Amino acid sequence: MIANNLALIKKNIPKNVRLVAVSKTKPSELIVTAYNEGELHFGENKALELKEKAEELAKDIKWHFIGHLQRNKVKYIAPYVYLIHSIDSTRLLKEVNKEAAKNNRIINCLLQFHIAKEESKYGFSLLEIQQLFNDNAFDNLANVNIVGVMGMATFSDDKILVRNEFKKLKNIFNVLKSEFYESKEDFKEISMGMSGDYIIAIEEGATIVRVGSSIFGNRS
Numbered sequence: 001m002i003a004n005n006l007a008l009i010k011k012n013i014p015k016n017v018r019l020v021a022v023s024k025t026k027p028s029e030l031i032v033t034a035y036n037e038g039e040l041h042f043g044e045n046k047a048l049e050l051k052e053k054a055e056e057l058a059k060d061i062k063w064h065f066i067g068h069l070q071r072n073k074v075k076y077i078a079p080y081v082y083l084i085h086s087i088d089s090t091r092l093l094k095e096v097n098k099e100a101a102k103n104n105r106i107i108n109c110l111l112q113f114h115i116a117k118e119e120s121k122y123g124f125s126l127l128e129i130q131q132l133f134n135d136n137a138f139d140n141l142a143n144v145n146i147v148g149v150m151g152m153a154t155f156s157d158d159k160i161l162v163r164n165e166f167k168k169l170k171n172i173f174n175v176l177k178s179e180f181y182e183s184k185e186d187f188k189e190i191s192m193g194m195s196g197d198y199i200i201a202i203e204e205g206a207t208i209v210r211v212g213s214s215i216f217g218n219r220s
């Protein structure tokens with residue numbers, strides 16, 4: 001089943017868009033099945049779960065952290081994580097920088113933006129980020145590398161709403177690129193789209209999609 005699901009999704013994704021197979025809550029056996037189909041990028045949203053799976057499974061797996069990250073949990077993922085999608089505060093970014101330094105690493109990060117209607121979703125607004133840049137809040141963080149933006153659309157059947165939220169994230173990316181990252185080649189990622197909306201996300205410029213239940217089945 002996982003092999004078929006992966007094959008189907010890969011058919012919908014252009015070569016230049018990265019699929020992250022969201023394996024949160026799923027047992028390692030299912031990750032191994034996907035890995036044996038050639039999938040190397042997996043997404044987790046609990047720090048300890050990522051740590052345990054990273055220690056147990058193949059070392060060439062690229063682990064993505066996609067959920068809200070508490071500062072006191074950064075230490076668990078710092079040795080293993082390939083990309084943190086969910087930087088939603090300066091304090092968190094500083095903590096990631098500190099733990100990355102301890103591990104002699106530079107950790108790639110995305111800035112998460114609040115684009116959805118739901119209040120519960122985390123993330124910056126464009127205005128907040130512009131103020132932080134103007135205050136030089138992200139300077140002197142040698143062990144983090146900001147490579148793009150991430151967002152989650154409203155959980156809704158309204159495709160026009162969802163599409164407009166993705167357009168909003170793409171626009172935020174463009175503004176940051178032109179105002180602050182014009183000359184930074186590796187600021188290029190837009191992580192948006194999940195099982196229900198990844199095709200719309202790709203149409204609106206996603207470079208990374210995060211797909212879980214369409215690969216591994218529903219989570220309980």
Ligand SMILES: *Cc1c(COP(=O)(O)O)cnc(C)c1O
Nearest residue numbers: 022066194195196210211212213
């Ligand atoms: C769980 C999760 C996903 C995957 O959701 P599916 O609907 O199962 O594809 C993607 N992104 C984030 C941030 C998530 O928490």
